[in-house]
Amino acid sequence: MAAAVELIAAPWNLGLRPSAPGREPGTWRAPQALLSAGLATLLRPARVVQLDRPPYEFDPQPATRIRNGVTIREHSLRLAEVVRDALAADRFPVVLGGDCSILLGCLLGARYAGRCGLLHLDGHNDFRHPGRHDTGADLGAAAGMDLALATGRGELLLAHWPVAGRPLVADEDVVQIGDREDGEVLPVARFTAREIGRLGIAGLAERVIDRLERRALDRSWLHLDLDVLDERVLPAVDSPGRPGLDFAQLAELVAALVGTGRVAGLDVAVYDPERDPDGAHAAPIAECLAAALSALTATEAHA
Numbered sequence: 001m002a003a004a005v006e007l008i009a010a011p012w013n014l015g016l017r018p019s020a021p022g023r024e025p026g027t028w029r030a031p032q033a034l035l036s037a038g039l040a041t042l043l044r045p046a047r048v049v050q051l052d053r054p055p056y057e058f059d060p061q062p063a064t065r066i067r068n069g070v071t072i073r074e075h076s077l078r079l080a081e082v083v084r085d086a087l088a089a090d091r092f093p094v095v096l097g098g099d100c101s102i103l104l105g106c107l108l109g110a111r112y113a114g115r116c117g118l119l120h121l122d123g124h125n126d127f128r129h130p131g132r133h134d135t136g137a138d139l140g141a142a143a144g145m146d147l148a149l150a151t152g153r154g155e156l157l158l159a160h161w162p163v164a165g166r167p168l169v170a171d172e173d174v175v176q177i178g179d180r181e182d183g184e185v186l187p188v189a190r191f192t193a194r195e196i197g198r199l200g201i202a203g204l205a206e207r208v209i210d211r212l213e214r215r216a217l218d219r220s221w222l223h224l225d226l227d228v229l230d231e232r233v234l235p236a237v238d239s240p241g242r243p244g245l246d247f248a249q250l251a252e253l254v255a256a257l258v259g260t261g262r263v264a265g266l267d268v269a270v271y272d273p274e275r276d277p278d279g280a281h282a283a284p285i286a287e288c289l290a291a292a293l294s295a296l297t298a299t300e301a302h303a
Helices: 027-036 039-043 069-088 102-111 146-150 193-214 247-258 282-292 294-301
Strands: 004-010 047-050 091-097 117-121 174-177 189-191 220-225 263-269
Touching: 004 027, 004 039, 004 069, 004 294, 027 039, 027 091, 027 263, 027 282, 039 282, 039 294, 047 069, 069 091, 069 102, 069 263, 091 102, 102 146, 102 220, 102 263, 117 146, 117 247, 146 174, 174 193, 189 193, 193 247, 220 247, 247 263, 247 282, 247 294, 282 294
Parallel strands: 004 047, 004 091, 091 263, 117 174, 117 220, 174 189, 220 263
Antiparallel strands: none
């Protein structure tokens, strides 16, 4: 297990549609909101890396039908280098987004060292791609496509990468956890929100870990879209819904997965401080992450 956490702030909103005509989504504010809520104090990271905020464009970019697609690729490559360097230094990267498109750079960074699975915790399956959903004349939003893109589906701009090629992760090495889209069939292992309600967190963790063992996956990236939480617990996300987890359940699940030593790092996405004007939810999110990663902070404290 890595000796210390490295916090990486990725303040972007490139993968989301405008929150209103001419208005950018507010997820780019999340890293600073979580740091201001004491996350660094709780996690005691060995290093905090602040990435630049990329520009959000409302108009189409050349040669892509994905909103901000060119910019997402550029900044994903930069994020991948930071994640790669953190892993090479034997640190556990915790990437603070931002929207779900940050997954691509995170997973690419992990892939530089070889095969890597994906644990995709999300209230939606984010499997939108040409042939599955008709986007019509609208620009596609990468935050709703990140799982499809990571598994090699969709525009090559965001589906084919240096070193890793395409896909970033094989279907068989993905576990989707917590989505509410019961009627859809996916080509990956999957536990929906309703199934989690039946299994309980301990039962779910046991099945996910068994999947990792059967696939001989020693390394997986954990993507945490906070809309996997029930909207009654956290409404300040891009697309809230129910049923979902509460903070204690989420901390228990992430702690169990990270505790196996098979999780290389994680990213946190889609908290939107603009939907939380009083800042009421930043501290509970920070405390949840600290509880989930307490084994790592304990390791650092005794290092």
